[in-house]
Every structure is written in C-alpha cells, then in structure tokens.
Amino acid sequence: MHFGSGSIVSSGSGFTHTGSPRPSRPGQLDQAIADNIVGGLDPEYVTEMSHATAAALLDHVHSTADPAVVERxxxxxxxxxxxVIAELWSHAEPDSLPGVLWRLYCLRSWVRLHREAVTRLWRLGEPMVTSASAVAGVDSAPTEDDLVRTADSILRGAFRGDFAMALDRAAAFVEVIVLGLRIQARRLTSRAAIAEHDGDLRTKAARLLHTAGNLTQTAKDLRGGAHLWRIGKLE
Structure with missing residues (x-):
C-alpha cells in the first residue's frame, strides 16, 4: 500500500523530509494513517503483539543458516x-525491541528513498565528526550506492551480528546526517539574510532544523537501545 507522494514520515522515528526536490516513490506514512492501520484493536494487545513479533523475528533470523530467510x-x-511493519511496530516505545527495530527499518528505507539528498548531507556533516563516520563504517566521500550499502549492512548486522553494535552504527550514521542538515540550514539562513525575498529560504531552513531535531532524538533512542540490549533489558 502506498500513501501520497511525499517522504516516509515514520511515526516516532524521526525520519522525514531531507529537503530534496525529488519526489519519493513509496508513499507517506503519517500519524493518522498509522492510527487507522491499527484501528480499533486493544492497545494492550497491539503492544503484546509488537514485542512478540519483534522477538520472534530476531530469534528466527539469528538461529537460521538459510541466507534466503535473512534476505526476505x-x-x-x-x-x-x-x-507491514508499521502496523505493529510504529507505536512501540523507543526503548523497546520493536521500537528500535522500527527505527532501523525506517533508516534503511529513508536512505534508499532519498539517496541523493542523504549523500549530500553526509558529505556536509562528515568533516565535522570523522569519528562518527568510522563507527558507522562509511568513507569520508561516499557515493549514493555506498550509503545504501551501509544502511543495508546496519540492518543486516542487527539480525546477523552484534545487535548493540548495529544500533550504535545506526546512531552514528544519523548523527552525521543531523550535522549536514544543520549546516545546510545555516547556509539557507545566510542566503536569506542577503536576499530580498527571504521567506522561502527561512521556511526551508526551519524545516531542515525541525528534521534535525527529530533525528537527534532518534539517534538517542538508538544509543539507548544499544545500552539496554547490552544489559539485557531491551524487550
């Protein structure tokens, strides 16, 4: 099912518009749509289902040797x-297993949908935090395909490798994008200061900063999830 023509807006995940003029193919998933998906189900039942499915999925992939299962x-x-995953996981608390898995899937989808804009933002932000790029496992000047492969490898690592490390990598990845968004917003604000008609530029800058704020929280949620996993309290 596809909704609209905008970016993916993941309920509670922070992934939203990057400022790219290119429309995305899969549609927008906003709060109202997510609410309609779960409909009239008992919230407690939905919560139980989200935790059970996340744990079962992770356990199943960890225990299988079939690469086809992993790929699916x-x-x-x-x-x-x-x-499909929003139906059960988009409402999960950020400090829960379904909550962090939802954010990992959204990160992968977001990078794929906005590869050009994400690459541009990465190149803006990376020089400011080279250590983050090392943690995320990305070169300083990646191509669009490099970043898509990185997002894939982060999600794959969550299922096939060290789950906490995958969350730390995802957080570092997001933090670089946040810096890129803030740098781009500052540039737009500077241009607005010398432009005769600066309303559009200031609006765009405000939107980028709003996205940066949401993604900052997402990075914190991912790091928090990594900590909880390491101490055996991420459920």
Whole structure:
C-alpha cells in the first residue's frame, strides 16, 4: 500500500523530509494513517503483539543458516511496503525491541528513498565528526550506492551480528546526517539574510532544523537501545 507522494514520515522515528526536490516513490506514512492501520484493536494487545513479533523475528533470523530467510526479512519493506511493519511496530516505545527495530527499518528505507539528498548531507556533516563516520563504517566521500550499502549492512548486522553494535552504527550514521542538515540550514539562513525575498529560504531552513531535531532524538533512542540490549533489558 502506498500513501501520497511525499517522504516516509515514520511515526516516532524521526525520519522525514531531507529537503530534496525529488519526489519519493513509496508513499507517506503519517500519524493518522498509522492510527487507522491499527484501528480499533486493544492497545494492550497491539503492544503484546509488537514485542512478540519483534522477538520472534530476531530469534528466527539469528538461529537460521538459510541466507534466503535473512534476505526476505531484510527486504520485507521493499516487497510489501512500510505499512507491514508499521502496523505493529510504529507505536512501540523507543526503548523497546520493536521500537528500535522500527527505527532501523525506517533508516534503511529513508536512505534508499532519498539517496541523493542523504549523500549530500553526509558529505556536509562528515568533516565535522570523522569519528562518527568510522563507527558507522562509511568513507569520508561516499557515493549514493555506498550509503545504501551501509544502511543495508546496519540492518543486516542487527539480525546477523552484534545487535548493540548495529544500533550504535545506526546512531552514528544519523548523527552525521543531523550535522549536514544543520549546516545546510545555516547556509539557507545566510542566503536569506542577503536576499530580498527571504521567506522561502527561512521556511526551508526551519524545516531542515525541525528534521534535525527529530533525528537527534532518534539517534538517542538508538544509543539507548544499544545500552539496554547490552544489559539485557531491551524487550
């Protein structure tokens, strides 16, 4: 199912518009749509289901040696649409297993949908935090394909490697993008200061800063999830 023509707006995840003029193909998933998906189900039942499915999925992939199974789990959004996982996981608390898995899937989808804009933002932000790029596992001047492969490897690592490390990598990745957004916003604000008609530029800058704020929280949620996993309290 596809909704609208805008960016993916993941309920509670922070991934939203990057400022790219290119429209995305899969549609927008906003709060109202997510609410309609779960409909009249008992919230407690939905919560139980979200935790049970997240734990079962992670356990199943960890225990299988079949690469086809792993690939199907990693690409479920590509094949079925983001609403498949949104139905159960988008409302999960950020300090829960379904909550952090939802953010990992959204990160991968977001990078794929906005690869050009994300690459531009990465190149703006990376010189400010080279250590973050090392943690994320990305070169200083990546191509669009490099960043897509990195997002894939982060999600794959969550299922096949060290789960906490995957969350730390995801957080570092997001933090670089946040810096890129803030730098771009400052540039727009500077241009607005010398422009005769600066309203549009200031509006764009404000939107970028809003996205940066949301993504900052997402990075904190991912790091918090990594900590909880390491002490055995991420459920």
């Amino acid at each position: 789990v990693l690409t479920i959004v590509d094949r079925e649409g983001v609403d």
